[in-house]
Amino acid sequence: MNFSSLLDGVLTPSITRLGGPPKESLSVARAAVAGLSAKQKSLPAWLFYDAAGSLLFEEITRLPEYYLTSLEQSIFARHAPDIVAKAAGSIEQPLCVVELGAGSANKTLTLLRAVTIRQGDTLYLPVDVSEAALELASKNVHAALPQIEVQPVCSNFTHDKDLNLPPSGRRLALYIGSSIGNFDPEDAIELLGWLRTQLQPGDALLLGTDMAKDVAPLLAAYNDRAGVTAEFNKNILARLNRELGANFALDAFEHRAIWNASQSRIEMHLDSKRNQMVRVELLHRNFGFKRGESIHTENSYKFTPEQVEEMLQKSGYVLEQSWYDDKRWFGVHLARVVDADILPSDEDAAA
Ligand code: AVJ
Numbered sequence: 001m002n003f004s005s006l007l008d009g010v011l012t013p014s015i016t017r018l019g020g021p022p023k024e025s026l027s028v029a030r031a032a033v034a035g036l037s038a039k040q041k042s043l044p045a046w047l048f049y050d051a052a053g054s055l056l057f058e059e060i061t062r063l064p065e066y067y068l069t070s071l072e073q074s075i076f077a078r079h080a081p082d083i084v085a086k087a088a089g090s091i092e093q094p095l096c097v098v099e100l101g102a103g104s105a106n107k108t109l110t111l112l113r114a115v116t117i118r119q120g121d122t123l124y125l126p127v128d129v130s131e132a133a134l135e136l137a138s139k140n141v142h143a144a145l146p147q148i149e150v151q152p153v154c155s156n157f158t159h160d161k162d163l164n165l166p167p168s169g170r171r172l173a174l175y176i177g178s179s180i181g182n183f184d185p186e187d188a189i190e191l192l193g194w195l196r197t198q199l200q201p202g203d204a205l206l207l208g209t210d211m212a213k214d215v216a217p218l219l220a221a222y223n224d225r226a227g228v229t230a231e232f233n234k235n236i237l238a239r240l241n242r243e244l245g246a247n248f249a250l251d252a253f254e255h256r257a258i259w260n261a262s263q264s265r266i267e268m269h270l271d272s273k274r275n276q277m278v279r280v281e282l283l284h285r286n287f288g289f290k291r292g293e294s295i296h297t298e299n300s301y302k303f304t305p306e307q308v309e310e311m312l313q314k315s316g317y318v319l320e321q322s323w324y325d326d327k328r329w330f331g332v333h334l335a336r337v338v339d340a341d342i343l344p345s346d347e348d349a350a351a
Contacts, residue, residue: 028243042262042296045182047236056232065220071330072208080114086334087172087204094119099174102126109144121147125147129156148231161286163198176208181301192315201339209331213303215259222257222266230255233268236297245281265301269294308333
């Protein structure tokens with residue numbers, strides 16, 4: 001196999017890159033082999049977000065059916081000053097803001113504005129796997145709030161060891177947009193637990209979660225009438241065509257989004273419309289699909305307030321306050337990093 005041409009990335013010097021140059025295409029190849037060889041075929045949801053997929057997701061956030069982004073934004077619009085004040089607490093030190101999966105940072109501007117109103121300026125560290133997204137984030141934040149110092153960090157934060165956050169001062173970590181919903185419960189706790197190791201007691205985490213609700217609006221949000229979500233879903237196959245020399249016929253697969261009640265999650269699948277064989281040139285492999293056989297591409301968990309509290313507590317935080325929209329469809333939760341000494345031990349938990 002020869003991936004060398006695909007691995008040549010131009011490094012942007014102003015961006016801190018953790019874990020060396022991206023072995024992006026190697027990861028894509030590995031994920032494709034593993035996922036397409038399994039009995040229940042699957043592809044990991046992070047594969048959605050290449051340049052085309054990121055644009056499609058932006059388009060999804062503007063769809064009338066996709067309430068998540070607009071409701072979260074409405075919560076920020078209404079409560080940002082309160083959220084920031086609670087995050088800072090009684091402490092006089094300025095807050096520094098670190099954001100996991102920052103993307104273009106457009107959805108963060110309301111919160112950042114509230115921070116600057118409170119303390120004049122701030123250090124903002126957007127963390128993202130995509131360098132293109134980080135460059136956009138720097139531009140967007142600089143244009144809207146020039147007093148903010150932006151220090152982008154290019155990292156796949158699910159794998160990298162250390163974010164190297166500034167050692168002093170109180171930090172506000174952001175993980176918004178219900179991105180946490182893409183992880184199975186155990187993995188979500190592992191991720192938030194890792195984030196906690198990057199923070200200090202007293203630091204704050206602001207977590208956005210889509211809440212459990214009637215099935216109808218959930219299904220509508222992932223089966224939009226304009227078909228953008230279907231295109232977003234199929235982009236995962238288009239990406240394998242582009243990057244791995246696969247020959248997926250996009251019209252031979254059908255977008256399917258269903259509600260899995262027992263797991264409290266939306267699942268997205270791509271169903272093969274017929275018996276077919278797909279060649280993936282760079283893997284030197286063929287993959288057979290039966291008619292109706294699915295590739296499971298995403299889980300999007302929906303939470304009760306109790307589940308949010310439990311997830312945070314198991315990851316080493318204490319939930320301090322939640323803010324909701326009027327329908328309680330979306331929640332924004334402020335949690336505090338607790339001292340390791342006061343965490344319940346395994347024995348306590350077992351007792
Ligand atoms: C970015 C993970 C929050 O799960 O709703 C949108 C991704 N998938 N439409 C979500 C997504 C289908 C989105 N998250």
